[in-house]
Amino acid sequence: MENENRLVIERSYAIRPESNGMTVYDKKKHKFFFLEGLTAEDVHREVPALDCAGFTAFMKAHEDCMTLNTRTDRPLYIGWQLSAECNLDCIYCFADTTLHQGNTTDIADVAKSILALEPVCVGLSGGEPTLNRKLPEIMELFKGRVDCILNTNGTTPLLQHIVPQLKETGTLVRISIDSTSNSVQNALRPVKGNRSLDFDQMRLIRKSVEMLLDADVPLEIHTVVSTRNLNNLEQTAEDLIAMGVRRWHLYRMDPSPKCADIYESIRVDHKEIAVCHRKLLEKYGSKLDITAAADVRTGNRERAILLIDSNGRFMVKGKNQAVIYVGRDPKAPTKEELGEVMDFEVHKRCYYMNYAYQAPAEK
Numbered sequence: 001m002e003n004e005n006r007l008v009i010e011r012s013y014a015i016r017p018e019s020n021g022m023t024v025y026d027k028k029k030h031k032f033f034f035l036e037g038l039t040a041e042d043v044h045r046e047v048p049a050l051d052c053a054g055f056t057a058f059m060k061a062h063e064d065c066m067t068l069n070t071r072t073d074r075p076l077y078i079g080w081q082l083s084a085e086c087n088l089d090c091i092y093c094f095a096d097t098t099l100h101q102g103n104t105t106d107i108a109d110v111a112k113s114i115l116a117l118e119p120v121c122v123g124l125s126g127g128e129p130t131l132n133r134k135l136p137e138i139m140e141l142f143k144g145r146v147d148c149i150l151n152t153n154g155t156t157p158l159l160q161h162i163v164p165q166l167k168e169t170g171t172l173v174r175i176s177i178d179s180t181s182n183s184v185q186n187a188l189r190p191v192k193g194n195r196s197l198d199f200d201q202m203r204l205i206r207k208s209v210e211m212l213l214d215a216d217v218p219l220e221i222h223t224v225v226s227t228r229n230l231n232n233l234e235q236t237a238e239d240l241i242a243m244g245v246r247r248w249h250l251y252r253m254d255p256s257p258k259c260a261d262i263y264e265s266i267r268v269d270h271k272e273i274a275v276c277h278r279k280l281l282e283k284y285g286s287k288l289d290i291t292a293a294a295d296v297r298t299g300n301r302e303r304a305i306l307l308i309d310s311n312g313r314f315m316v317k318g319k320n321q322a323v324i325y326v327g328r329d330p331k332a333p334t335k336e337e338l339g340e341v342m343d344f345e346v347h348k349r350c351y352y353m354n355y356a357y358q359a360p361a362e363k
Contacts, residue, residue: 005017005118006145006146007040007043007050009043009047009050009051009052009055010050010051010052010055011027011170012026012027012028012052012055013025013026013027013052013055014027014120014147015040015043016074016118016120017039017040018034018070018071018072019071019072020036020037020069020070020071021034021035021036021037021038021039021065021067021069021070022034022035022038022039022040022043023035023070023072023076023120024059025076025120025121025147027147027170027172027218028172028218029220029247029289030121030149030172030174030220032076032120032351032352033059033066033352034066034067034068034069034070034348034352035059035062035065035066036065036066036067036069036070037065038062038065043055043058046058046061068348068349068352070348070352072344072348073335073338073339073344074117074118074119074335075117075119075306075338075342075347076119076120076121076347076348076351076352077119077120077121077122077123077305077306077351078114078117078119078121078122078123078306078307078308079122079123079125079305079306079307079308080110080114080122080123080124080125080307080308081095081125081126081127081129081307081308081309081310082124082125082126082127082129082132082134082135082138082310083126083127083128083129083131083132083310084126084127084310085126085127085128085131085132086126086127086128086131086153086192087128087131087153087155087156087191087192088128088153088155088189088190088191088192089189089190089191089192090188090189090190091187091188091189091190091258091259091262092188092224092226092253092254092256092258092259092263092266093256093258094254094255094256094257094258095125095126095127106312107134107137107138107141107312108141109312110308110312111138111141111142113314113333114142114146114308115142115145115146117333117335117338119146120146120147121146121147121148121149122142122146122147122148122149123148123149123151124138124139124148124149124150124151125151125152126151126310127310128152128153128156129150129151129152130150130152130156130158130159130162131156131158133158135158135162136162136165139162139165139166139169139171140165142169143168143169147170147171147172148169148171148172149171149172149173149174150166150171150172150173150174151174151176151222152173152174152175152176153175153176153189153205154175154176154177154204154205154208154209155191155201155204155205155208159173159208160207160208160211163211163212163215163217164215166212166215166217167215167216167217170218171217171218172218172219172220173212173217173218173219173220174219174220174221174222174249175205175208175209175219175220175221175222176189176221176222176223176224177202177205177221177222177223177236177240178223178224178226178229179223179229179232179235179236180202180235180236180239180240181232181235181236182197182198182199182200182201182202183197183198184228184229184232185201185202186198186199186201187228188224188226188228188229189201206243209243209244209245210243210244213243213244213245219245219246219247220247220248220249221240221245221247221248221249222249222251223236223248223249223250223251224251224252224253225250225251225252225253225268225273225276226253226266226267226268227265227266227267227268228266230268230276233250233276233280234280234283234284237280237283237284237288237290238284240288241284241287241288245288246287246288246289247288247289247291248288248289248290248291249290249291249292249293250273250276250277250290250291250292250293251292251293252267252268252269252270252273252293253266253267253268255267270293273292273293274292277290277291277292301317301346301350302317302318302319302343302346303316303317303318303324303341303342303343303346304316304342304343304346304347304349304350305317305347305350306326306338306342306347313325314326314327314333316341316342324341326338326341326342
């Protein structure tokens with residue numbers, strides 16, 4: 001079933017009307033914009049063919065309308081942690097603070113509750129979401145109604161099996177690679193039950209990347225920057241380019257109980273990441289669209305990110321990553337209950353502002 005309140009431009013952009021304008025979502029790059037005072041009617045009038053080139057020109061012509069003044073009680077993004085299981089054991093993983101053993105069987109009920117909140121986008125993660133065998137069914141429930149992002153480590157057979165469905169639904173796939181060097185990747189993101197630094201984890205990831213790119217599935221690589229991979233980023237950039245990857249996003253490491261003893265020794269400050277980002281752009285920006293989370297502009301993200309745990313409970317993160325569940329009925333919070341718990345002003349800044357973007361590399 002299609003979402004009648006959502007306007008889609010050639011599988012590249014999605015538009016959600018707001019009370020004082022419209023949110024535009026770049027489906028391939030996971031970018032959000034708010035255009036104050038404009039409506040879908042303006043788009044239909046100025047871009048009658050609803051084509052991507054025409055809409056890009058429309059966005060350019062209305063740059064002065066891009067603000068943060070949106071008035072909304074609906075989330076832009078919801079992260080659904082589909083699986084409590086993961087085949088990797090990342091040293092800094094924070095998912096352990098919100099995941100529970102077992103996965104919800106009421107996926108249709110959870111999907112219905114998500115759709116009732118009218119998000120622009122839903123991120124499917126975990127644990128490792130491709131270990132949930134119901135992932136194809138979940139993607140089908142959202143098809144045509146909300147955009148999806150699949151956050152994966154890129155090493156599992158199911159990911160390769162569902163490539164045709166990912167293409168059909170226009171799902172953006174984000175694969176986490178902290179380094180294309182197996183020894184560094186395995187040190188930061190070791191395989192459970194195999195702590196060998198020689199394990200060829202990149203062979204599995206390269207196969208997934210190759211299949212996704214061959215099928216023209218939108219793809220972005222994510223890297224958590226730490227002192228343990230900082231000096232390896234240039235080699236990773238060169239390897240990604242050789243693989244045919246065109247988008248790469250750098251993250252600052254978030255504190256988590258799992259890495260509490262080593263966090264201060266391996267964290268890299270956002271200012272240093274910004275310097276590193278600029279250097280990478282200077283050297284590789286013509287071939288690789290490199291972006292970085294601009295945390296310095298958003299500051300505290302407490303109560304700003306809406307998540308759903310593997311048992312289907314809605315929650316936000318409070319101070320020191322503390323979990324705050326939303327609503328009396330955890331599977332169906334109302335917009336009013338969300339408003340009591342979530343900080344929508346910070347939520348807006350996180351998604352409208354939280355990325356420093358480089359123009360796409362020329363083909």
